[in-house]
Amino acid sequence: xxxxxxxxxxxxxxxxxxxxxxxxxxxxxxxxxxxxxxxxxxxxxxxxxxxxxxxxxxxxxxxxxxxxxxxxxxxxxxxxxxxxxxxxxxxxxxxxxxxxxxxxxxxxxxxxxxxxxxxxxxxxxxxxxxxxxxxxxxxxxxxxxxxxxxxxxxxxxxxxxxxxxxxxxxxxxxxxxxxxxxxxxxxxxxxxxxxxxxxxxxxxxxxxxxxxxxxxxxxxxxxxxxxxxxxxxxxxxxxxxxxxxxxxxxxxxxxxxxxxxxxxxxxxxxxxxxxxxxxxxxxxxxxxxxxxxxxxxxxxxxxxxxxxxxxxxxxxxxxxxxxxxxxxxxxxxxxxxxxxxxxxxxxxxxxxxxxxxxxxxxxxxxxxxxxxxxxxxxxxxxxxxxxxxxxxxxxxxxxxxxxxxxxxxxxxxxxxxxxxxxxxxxxxxxxxxxxxxxxxxxxxxxxxxxxxxxxxxxxxxxxxxxxxxxxxxxxxxxxxxxxxxxxxxxxxxxxxxxxxxxxxxxxxxxxxxxxxxxxxxxxxxxxxxxxxxxxxxxxxxxxxxxxxxxxxxxxxxxxxxxxxxxxxxxxxxxxxxxxxxxxxxxxxxxxxxxxxxxxxxxxxxxxxxxxxxxxxxxxxxxxxxxxxxxxxxxxxxxxxxxxxxxxxxxxxxxxxxxxxxxxxxxxxxxxxxxxxxxx
Numbered sequence: 001x002x003x004x005x006x007x008x009x010x011x012x013x014x015x016x017x018x019x020x021x022x023x024x025x026x027x028x029x030x031x032x033x034x035x036x037x038x039x040x041x042x043x044x045x046x047x048x049x050x051x052x053x054x055x056x057x058x059x060x061x062x063x064x065x066x067x068x069x070x071x072x073x074x075x076x077x078x079x080x081x082x083x084x085x086x087x088x089x090x091x092x093x094x095x096x097x098x099x100x101x102x103x104x105x106x107x108x109x110x111x112x113x114x115x116x117x118x119x120x121x122x123x124x125x126x127x128x129x130x131x132x133x134x135x136x137x138x139x140x141x142x143x144x145x146x147x148x149x150x151x152x153x154x155x156x157x158x159x160x161x162x163x164x165x166x167x168x169x170x171x172x173x174x175x176x177x178x179x180x181x182x183x184x185x186x187x188x189x190x191x192x193x194x195x196x197x198x199x200x201x202x203x204x205x206x207x208x209x210x211x212x213x214x215x216x217x218x219x220x221x222x223x224x225x226x227x228x229x230x231x232x233x234x235x236x237x238x239x240x241x242x243x244x245x246x247x248x249x250x251x252x253x254x255x256x257x258x259x260x261x262x263x264x265x266x267x268x269x270x271x272x273x274x275x276x277x278x279x280x281x282x283x284x285x286x287x288x289x290x291x292x293x294x295x296x297x298x299x300x301x302x303x304x305x306x307x308x309x310x311x312x313x314x315x316x317x318x319x320x321x322x323x324x325x326x327x328x329x330x331x332x333x334x335x336x337x338x339x340x341x342x343x344x345x346x347x348x349x350x351x352x353x354x355x356x357x358x359x360x361x362x363x364x365x366x367x368x369x370x371x372x373x374x375x376x377x378x379x380x381x382x383x384x385x386x387x388x389x390x391x392x393x394x395x396x397x398x399x400x401x402x403x404x405x406x407x408x409x410x411x412x413x414x415x416x417x418x419x420x421x422x423x424x425x426x427x428x429x430x431x432x433x434x435x436x437x438x439x440x441x442x443x444x445x446x447x448x449x450x451x452x453x454x455x456x457x458x459x460x461x462x463x464x465x466x467x468x469x470x471x472x473x474x475x476x477x478x479x480x481x482x483x484x485x486x487x488x489x490x491x492x493x494x495x496x497x498x499x500x501x502x503x504x505x506x507x508x509x510x511x512x513x514x515x516x517x518x519x520x521x522x523x524x525x526x527x528x529x530x531x532x533x534x535x536x537x538x539x540x541x542x543x544x545x546x547x548x549x550x551x552x553x554x555x556x557x558x559x560x561x562x563x564x565x566x567x568x569x570x571x572x573x574x575x576x577x578x579x580x581x582x583x584x585x586x587x588x589x590x591x592x593x594x595x596x597x598x599x600x601x602x603x604x605x606x607x608x609x610x611x612x613x614x615x616x617x618x619x620x621x622x623x624x625x626x627x628x629x630x631x632x633x634x635x636x637x638x639x640x641x642x643x644x645x646x647x648x649x650x651x652x653x654x655x656x657x658x659x660x661x662x663x664x665x666x667x668x669x670x671x672x673x674x675x676x677x678x679x
Contacts, residue, residue: 019044019245026246028083028198037085045195046088047249051134056091057187058179059107059130059137060194061214062116066106069211069226071204071518074647075099078200078210086195090136100142100150109160109175117175121147122164131164132176186214186221189235189326192248193223199236199246203227207521208648216427217484218407222328224485229492229521229600232337233327233484241348250322257317258325258402260309261285264292267401271411271420271437271473285309293397294441294470295370295390304367304387305394311356312398321351329403331481334396334474336467349392356395357388364388397470400477408480409435420476426487433487435479442468443475445482447490452502454495457557462502464489494599497557498575499568504598511593513605513645520602523648524571526658527675529607532570533627534668540566542622546586546615553578563626564611574599588612605645606658609633627665634658 017025023034023044038044048056063079072078076096080103085092095103107130109115122129123144130137139147151161160172183190193212200210204227211226224231225239232239237247268288269276275291277284286305287297295301315321324330333348357364365380367387372378378386409422418439423432426447436444448461455461464486469475493502508515517523543563550565551558558578560566564587568575574596576582582595587608596602603611613633614626639658643650662671 017243022243022246024198025242026196026199027085028077028081029085030083033083033085037087041088043249044245045086045192045248048086048088048091048191048195049134050251051132052089052091052136053191054180054183054187055132055135056137056194057183057190058116058132059119060190061179061183062106062114063103064212064214065114066102067210068213069209069519071208071647072201072210073208074518075102078197081197084195084197090138091195092138092140094140095142097142097146100146101154103139104150104154104161107161108154111171111175115160117160117179118168118172119161120164120166121161123147183221186223188248188250189223189323192250192323193236195248196236196246199240199242200225200227202240203236208523209521213488215484215488217328217487218405218409220328220405220407222484224488226492230337231485231488231492232332233481234332235323235327237323238327238333238348244321244351247321247351248323249320252317252319252322253325257313260289260312260316260398260402263402263404264288264309264398267404267473267477268292271476272439272471275471289394289398289401292401292471292473293394294474295394298370300366301370301390304391307359308356308391308394308398311352312395312402314355315350315352315399316402318351324351324399325403328481328484329405329477330396330399331404331477334400335465335478335481350395350399352395352399353392356391359387359391364391367391397474397477400474404477404480409483411435411437411476418472420472429490433483435483437469437472437475437479439472440468441471441475442466443479443482445479445486447486450490450502454498454500454502457497458495462490462493464493494574498577499572499599499601500574501599505600507594507597510590511597513588513593513602513608514647516593516597517602517604517647519597519600521600522573523602523604524567524573524607525604526606526654527672528571529567529603529610530661530668531672532567533665534672536563536566536570537623537627537665537668540623542620543626544620545618547584547618549578550576550583551578563614563623567611573601573603586612586615605642606634606639609637609642624665628663631661631663634661 019038020031020034023029023038024031026045027034067079076082076099080095080099082094082096084094107116107119109117109119116132118132120131122131124138127138127140128142128144128147130139203225204210206228209227213224213226215222215224222233224233225236265276265285265288268291277287281287283302283306286302286309289305289309290297290301315324330350333350361384364384364387367390368383368385371386371390372383409424411420411422413420420437422435426433431447431450434446434448444466445464446461447464448459450460450462452460465482467478469478491503494500495502505519543566544561546562546564548561550560550562552561560569565575576595580595581591585591587603610630610633614630617626617629639655643655657675660671662668
């Protein structure tokens with residue numbers, strides 16, 4: 001049985017995924033391989049020896065640096081990895097053959113550059129073996145002939161990527177030690193992520209991109225995931241809410257397991273000293289935990305909190321749950337994330353949730369009665385579920401307090417209203433990161449002043465996060481965690497009115513529809529576009545042509561004036577400003593493509609063809625006239641040839657759907673609803 005957290009509470013379900021399927025979810029292995037491997041090892045994903053983990057971390061970090069943001073559909077998988085087989089003493093990796101040159105470029109180390117210092121290779125009957133001291137990685141299926149040819153193409157023989165018989169050269173150990181030191185504290189997390197690389201697949205559902213990078217915050221190195229163009233520091237296994245069997249085991253932090261009893265008392269004494277239990281109070285840690293979680297110290301709740309703290313103590317001392325210390329602390333799992341993202345779809349149950357809720361039914365019901373507005377009218381099952389939820393709630397805060405990093409911000413208290421604040425300069429640019437936590441539990445994480453033109457209407461401030469926490473102590477934990485992401489959010493941040501990136505992306509000299517789609521965070525597809533057309537038809541009488549400007553300047557603020565601008569505004573696509581070349585250009589023009597590329601958005605080729613034709617008509621035209629122009633353009637275009645400019649797969653069934661769009665705009669909504677299941 002496994003636990004699932006639902007709106008109705010914590011409940012048991014029989015729908016557990018098989019161990020083989022779980023492993024495949026993480027590794028991408030064929031079923032036969034996964035099944036065979038599971039017969040030899042105790043854990044679904046074996047934990048490597050320390051030297052093996054450090055070596056894998058250095059290799060993965062080199063891949064992250066070399067690949068950057070990329071579409072796995074174009075690289076054969078994340079970082080070119082089709083699948084991998086993790087073992088305690090080696091990692092077998094199967095890469096797309098077209099990625100071999102790119103991997104060699106990533107690994108080749110030159111003094112002062114990137115790569116993996118000290119990496120050696122040797123031929124093996126099953127592929128090419130890469131070695132570092134204490135580490136072995138097999139690139140399965142790569143012949144020595146193909147490997148040597150790729151080395152020659154990449155001039156890697158001039159680097160440290162040498163055959164195994166070549167001795168170390170001068171300063172190579174120094175470079176290797178420097179790379180180990182750079183990843184100290186993050187190596188186990190990097191290695192565990194690599195060994196579960198296919199968990200990234202679900203995180204690419206919106207933008208289609210894999211995007212991992214490392215960043216420093218308050219002296220600590222963190223792995224950031226920005227696949228959905230919203231940077232988060234959550235580990236993959238936490239982000240996906242996968243079963244605990246897939247979570248990595250690892251070493252407990254050097255100082256030893258955290259003590260949740262001491263942690264909750266220390267947190268409350270530091271943040272809300274007036275609310276801290278007195279030295280003579282019974283169960284002081286339990287009372288402190290109740291307060292942090294926003295609960296009254298009722299005897300039943302205090303008893304429950306004592307039980308929770310005991311469970312938390314066992315969790316934090318268990319190497320199987322060592323990853324609760326990762327990624328800036330467990331507070332990340334107590335935060336809420338944007339609606340629609342993978343991270344916000346379901347809360348991740350903390351380790352120990354099954355144990356902490358394993359109480360007699362009567363005890364759970366007594367606990368649940370404290371959270372029901374009409375306990376006499378509530379079923380016993382619902383009361384027990386409410387009790388289970390509150391136990392998990394308390395466990396979340398106990399783990400968050402106990403894993404709070406030692407290198408944390410210094411908070412200053414406002415003597416007037418008790419609000420806590422912390423400020424620090426932003427890395428690599430002018431500006432300040434500000435954290436606030438009010439006595440009512442509201443926390444705010446913002447960046448200002450940034451000197452960015454698109455923020456003129458927003459006081460030159462980006463508010464990365466503002467949420468309510470149960471108490472000021474809880475708010476401090478959440479704000480400290482959110483700050484890790486806020487420090488790196490600017491390249492991903494959009495202003496709210498026109499959805500433009502605050503820091504536009506570099507644009508190639510001659511962008512194409514295909515290249516713009518490949519780099520876009522969001523691509524407006526034809527079927528979604530057609531559904532919007534039906535709704536706009538009922539609301540828009542007439543629009544002007546692109547040559548007259550996509551946005552009107554005779555109103556304050558400026559408003560959408562063309563069909564393209566209306567669609568962009570409706571679908572949260574970036575729009576040009578008055579005076580920019582794109583503001584008077586059709587969507588298929590180089591000027592408009594550069595605008596889309598700069599703000600990492602795209603229209604698919606069929607939407608582009610329709611809107612370019614519709615907006616070419618000069619002057620003020622009715623919606624019917626513009627739709628007729630777009631309809632005619634699609635009917636007279638070779639759609640199969642147009643599909644070649646699309647990065648994503650386009651089948652004949654979809655092309656038939658495009659051809660079937662009705663000429664009469666009054667029929668658009670009915671057509672869309674009829675074909676809804678074919679999109």
